[in-house]
Amino acid sequence: MKKLLHLGSALLFLANTVFAQKTIPPALNSIRTEDLKKDLYALADAHFRGRSAGTLDELKAAMWLGEQYRSIGLKPAGDDGTYFQYFTLWRNHLDDRSSIAINGKALTLWDEVAVSQMANSMLDAPIVYLGNATEVNLDAVDVAGKVVAMEANPEGINSNISLPTWRYGRSIFAKYGLPLVRKGAAAIIFVADETAEKAWADAVENYKLGSYDIDGGPNEHVTTTVPVMWLHAEAKEKLRQNNATLQANLLIKKYPYPSVNILGVVEGTDSRLKSEYLLYSGHTDAHGVRNEIKNDSIYYGADDNGSVDVALLANARAFVKNPGKRSVIFAIHGAEERGLLGSRYFTAHPTVPLAQVVAVLNGDMIGRNTPDSAAVLGVIPPHRTSLELVNMALEANREGPNFKLDTEWDKATHKEGWYFRSDHLPYARLGIPSLMYTTLLHPDYHTPQDNAENIDYPKLKKMTDWMYRTGWKVANTDQRPASEKDFKLER
Template identity: 50%
Template sequence: MRLQFVIPFLAVAAPLAAQTPRVPAAMSAIRESDINRDMYRMAGPSMRGREAGTLDEMRASMWLADQMRAIGVKPAGEDDSFFQWWNIRRTRVSSVSSSVKLAGRTLALWTDVSPTSNVAADVSAGTVFVGDGRDTTIDVRGKVAVATLVPSATPLRTTTNTYEYRYARQAIASQSAPLIQRGAAAVVIVADSTADIAYDGVWKIQERGTYDVIGGVPRFAAGAAPTQNLQSRITAPVLFVPRSALDAFRVNGQTLEARIRLENFETPSVNVIGVVRGTDPKLRDEYVLYSSHQDHDGVRFSVNGDSIWSGADDNASVSVALLAAARAFVKQPAKRSVLFVFHGAEERGLLGSRYHAAHPVVPLDRVVAVLNGDMIGRNHPDTASLLGIQPPHRNSTQLVQMALEANAATGRFVIDSLWDRPTHPEGWYFRSDHLPYARLNVPAIEFSTNLHPDYHTPRDKPENINFPKLTRMTQWMYMTGWLVANAPVRPAIDPGFKLER
């Protein structure tokens, strides 16, 4: 990680509960040995990184259903199964019907030249070499502006993929936008030596295209999509070429023909859902919803010889924690019922949770709380985050209070509240599966131990998990659900709850 912040930990004022709640006997069913074994299976090489919409996500989903069945969790999906099926809608550049030619010579799509956005285009125009692009006296109107990549002036995002990938992506976006505003019909960005390292990564991720779910809860409020996304201002094709292509491209007046076609198709994903029924005749038709996601990033470009992006922390950590919590609830059911939902395709835009929140397997007004977790097995052993702990993200003070009481009785983590602030640069609150439920006014929180340098790289492996910490986080999540599921009165929604975007 090139850019690092040093963030002091901030303890939230501890709730002064009359007394620390008693831990149920079934807590002993949560064992580090189970968590460890399940982690090495779910994030092991045979799962191939569990990419959404592929057989690898399906394999992980079947494995989770098998585990729940063995534990004694009952199916709560469609047709008495553990599964709720839905389709991912994909849009991508067609590798079959798109083509790029320079001076009559066909370039191999992706390997010689890579589109960098899903923009359909028919361009045939002469090239003009603009160097780093900063000389605004060069007339680029109606032409194909060819620029050499220079580092972006704005700071890099701290996480996701490799440094070189982020460097290349940000430079491409910040250099191409002004050239398009100056009237370029298309832009070609030639990699420098740093971006060249990421050339394969850029095209392999771009080739996948974009993902959406039809009929899901929107991720952002209308008109409130992140404005820092330069991609949204790109209206002409932006092509990325390796550094070795510089000599071929820097000659002015060559005709570049770019015919970029898009294709749409659907591919299945699945939510895996089980239930442990409650014991109280009145309360058992209300549900505490535990949430994780089973997908990760699959097999991608290789980093240090490893191409399996295993997603051990993200999010096998919470998935195996929920299996452990399920063992405890099966051993000793609570008054309310407990629903375990493993959402598909979270990494592709919270797709599974956006679908399930819109098509819940139980009436949404019977869901008394969503306890989501995302990445709970890394960083300092004694700190953790609770997202949704403070305005404007907090939607239930009573639920937060129960989570803090549960922490006092179990993990005793120092709660880092900085990641939950609306000013935090990572926007962490908006990046996991509690969000669609919170938007529909279901009390919702997220447990996390935050980002680390291995996030969304092949280095997110089981051997980098802190298993004692993961076990304590599991105990905390379990205890929170236990308190909510047995509370005489369900947690209320705070009046005036409104997210900032």
């Protein structure tokens, strides 16, 4: 009996050992918290001045990342035998020669008047004041060819969203301005309410930047061909008399900046599968130097998205140490914050055949919030591109970090619509199985307080492990993850 018990114990031990070998990727121990921390303190340092897209700061950070690729041992996967794929970033910017006046009195641009939507325009026309936005019958009002003005109102506008000071003006325009543009308004003026006044400084920093796009298609954030302007609340008394006129000469300059994707590859070991690719995705840029918040003006972008970039470096070290059967590409995209421009460019100009990319594991902000919670987007239809890929990610979570997963942010009805705001999206739209790993938003999002000091490094390590565990499964499964039949994104 004792021999049978010993034999049973031995078999159980053997079974557990085999199971452990199946569920622990071979180079997991090469992912180290101290490496993640060292790399993130370097990438999110003031030296790179917030890595704003289209600036030397973004390019310097890209060179630093390329040097990390080289030292890790990745092979170049960019253009011309390099780690880099450069592309032209077109900025549409309001020319300094532009002028705006009311009743002949010139207004100081960005201080007394802000232009939230640009259009080349020369106007000298009366302003039709419609009153408070909530009192306007948008269906009945005749605005064709007119300059119309109304007072903003937060009623019905969801203020419980991320970046409310950045997005309030956009929300007001979508609710009240866009219908008037469709009805033929020549220009729209919003008079700031209390909410807009509080948001003015942050919003103006965004308006000053203008809009961005790449060759081959406009940025999806460009939504109108008529100018949209904001005035301070004090302008209401002048406008409500309906005898004011607008004189505006708005000129848009369009000029190019360079941006870049950083691309490295670990070749697979299987003669048949090495021509297929798993693609890890992050983005280089943050928001540069902007308006001061809490005595700092550098938007370091440690969580967004330095946390993912250093996780990709750690995953790269693991795959260099123990390659999988499939090849693995590490793509850190440029200009994500300008409208997913780097990932849009790569999917239009891939350096490997897109048909051979079997899955995309994208990350966006993976180093903050409660230690035991996280999310992966792309699990719930209509966002789900591949049930098989989802199952691999969920299994990897159970085998490793065992996070409590928040599924609310993955729903098509979620107010943030965050699935549509990161670099997996251009791949998913092509039907490539894609996921987005995240620990979700926090109050320091897009502020100078998103710095390396505020990262939860043990949690970042667990998220990095999870991405590696998933990637190891994808890189070694005999059959590529099947795409969802008739996949179609809805919003």
